[in-house]
């Protein structure tokens with residue numbers, strides 16, 4: 001079964017002072033999801049938003065809020081984010097010891113969709129048990145830059161991880177994040193990524209709708225080849 005493209009502008013590149021209108025602008029341009037980067041200033045050297053901002057945005061949109069938790073203690077965020085209206089909850093595998101089963105269970109019981117993310121230096125094998133669990137994650141996010149900041153350069157070597165995942169799990173949602181745009185989408189889509197996070201390439205474009213459409217077309221085309 002082919003996976004579907006999900007184009008998720010990273011709101012980290014938006015004007016936070018006008019978050020609701022920026023979000024609506026991206027949805028009007030054709031975005032499927034809104035990617036929300038939650039950073040605690042500890043797991044990564046940057047501090048962004050938390051549950052109060054998600055709650056404020058939720059009052060203005062019904063869109064899927066794809067929350068990426070770059071935080072040291074993801075368990076602490078489950079209840080506040082669920083109450084705030086988050087849709088997806090993607091935590092980092094590097095933050096866990098043996099408590100991932102409880103974390104996934106709590107994310108699901110709070111009505112959110114669990115995902116797991118890997119930093120560039122983390123072997124992809126570390127997520128296999130979470131994808132194959134009885135109560136599994138439903139998405140793997142392969143970071144294609146060091147997490148923490150927008151506008152960095154895509155690391156093409158991360159595509160090996162995407163290829164391994166796509167071969168092993170044909171119907172898994174595989175997200176890529178960092179440096180994605182018109183010049184890097186072909187390599188990511190042909191490796192098998194179907195959920196595309198893009199910040200500066202979308203927000204910085206004269207015609208963001210054209211970039212979103214190009215990203216979607218690349219994923220659709222690559223998926224047709226991959227399932228043949």
Ligand SMILES: O=C(CO)[C@H](O)[C@H](O)COP(=O)(O)O
Nearest residue numbers: 147148150151178179199200
């Ligand atoms: O998670 C992130 C940073 O940690 C951002 O989502 C990501 O970097 C997107 O920005 P850009 O497309 O400009 O690279």
